Amino acid sequence: MKFPIIAYGDPVLRRKATAIEPDEYPHIKELIDNMYETMYAAHGVGLAAPQVGLSVRLFVVDASPFAEDDEALTGFKKAFINAQVLEETGDEWPFNEGCLSIPDIREDVYRCRHVRLSYYDENWKHFEETFTGMAARIIQHEYDHIEGKLFTDKLSPLRKRLIEKKLNDISRGIVDVEYKMKFPAVKKGR
Numbered sequence: 143m144k145f146p147i148i149a150y151g152d153p154v155l156r157r158k159a160t161a162i163e164p165d166e167y168p169h170i171k172e173l174i175d176n177m178y179e180t181m182y183a184a185h186g187v188g189l190a191a192p193q194v195g196l197s198v199r200l201f202v203v204d205a206s207p208f209a210e211d212d213e214a215l216t217g218f219k220k221a222f223i224n225a226q227v228l229e230e231t232g233d234e235w236p237f238n239e240g241c242l243s244i245p246d247i248r249e250d251v252y253r254c255r256h257v258r259l260s261y262y263d264e265n266w267k268h269f270e271e272t273f274t275g276m277a278a279r280i281i282q283h284e285y286d287h288i289e290g291k292l293f294t295d296k297l298s299p300l301r302k303r304l305i306e307k308k309l310n311d312i313s314r315g316i317v318d319v320e321y322k323m324k325f326p327a328v329k330k331g332r
């Protein structure tokens with residue numbers, strides 16, 4: 143089942159998401175499968191639960207589209223439950239990022255090269271692991287979502303001003319997008 147993706151401007155994207163208790167989500171694998179299905183249909187490489195309207199600490203990534211440039215990313219497909227960043231290290235490098243909740247906008251964002259995380263996988267197995275390069279970047283972007291942050295927060299005041307109108311339009315549904323979205327400033331029935 144595919145979810146509609148929540149668009150920029152919805153308060154759920156700004157909430158710090160809460161940790162998941164295993165008993166609360168006995169069907170978490172089904173939820174994760176649905177998130178993958180939603181992400182693939184929108185040609186994304188990551189999707190966080192707040193982007194489908196659930197303010198919980200869960201995100202999925204699949205970096206295989208980048209495997210052409212970086213062999214280490216072949217089959218890099220993972221779900222992260224209750225992730226906590228332990229440490230970010232290395233130089234900050236730029237990459238032109240986009241976001242399924244903010245269609246049609248891409249901007250250079252600087253992030254640290256390495257990130258060390260504590261997280262659980264879909265079988266509730268615990269990991270502490272360091273990720274590097276593009277894998278780290280995708281994880282850092284998705285992690286920001288469960289902290290209520292968006293990549294546009296990281297832009298300079300000038301860049302923010304330049305995309306302000308476009309962001310407003312997105313929240314009102316004035317954007318061409320090929321996947322199903324839910325726009326906060328559009329009345330029901332449209």
Ligand SMILES: [Zn+2]
Pocket residue numbers: 240241242243283284287
């Ligand atoms: Zn995003």
